[in-house]
Amino acid sequence: MTRRIFLSFDSDDLNLVNLFRGHAANPNLDIDFYDGSLKDEINSTNSEYIKSVIRQKITNVSVTVCLIGRYTHSSKWVDWELMVSEIAKNGIVGVRLHSDSSDIPPSRLAALNGIIVNWNQKEINDAIELAAKRAGY
Numbered sequence: 001m002t003r004r005i006f007l008s009f010d011s012d013d014l015n016l017v018n019l020f021r022g023h024a025a026n027p028n029l030d031i032d033f034y035d036g037s038l039k040d041e042i043n044s045t046n047s048e049y050i051k052s053v054i055r056q057k058i059t060n061v062s063v064t065v066c067l068i069g070r071y072t073h074s075s076k077w078v079d080w081e082l083m084v085s086e087i088a089k090n091g092i093v094g095v096r097l098h099s100d101s102s103d104i105p106p107s108r109l110a111a112l113n114g115i116i117v118n119w120n121q122k123e124i125n126d127a128i129e130l131a132a133k134r135a136g137y
Contacts, residue, residue: 003128003137004061006090008081013069016097020067023121051080058084062137063091063128066109068116073104082108091131093117095124 009017064085072078092114096103099118117123
């Protein structure tokens with residue numbers, strides 16, 4: 001089943017995020033989701049406007065996937081996106097981009113009881129499905 005997801009990530013990880021998106025677009029792989037996150041920068045310095053655009057994206061999906069890199073835990077934007085995801089009652093999943101303990105999950109991800117997996121297609125798919133079901137989707 002195709003799930004609508006929002007990708008939350010630290011901009012330092014953009015190369016790995018794009019690789020993650022590329023895997024999802026590969027028809028030979030068993031990843032089945034629609035990425036509702038931002039692909040291009042919002043051309044504005046007005047943080048309230050930026051938040052309104054992102055909030056709309058988050059509320060139009062069923063699962064938020066936090067891509068966890070080395071510094072994701074200190075990103076104020078990721079923390080805010082997870083807070084908005086909680087308010088929207090989205091399922092929450094964390095994916096360790098390097099699949100090791102140096103990918104420190106944001107504290108809010110643990111507080112929300114988010115499912116955290118390594119970068120493994122089956123684990124990611126299963127986690128997205130479980131998070132969606134937990135959220136009632």
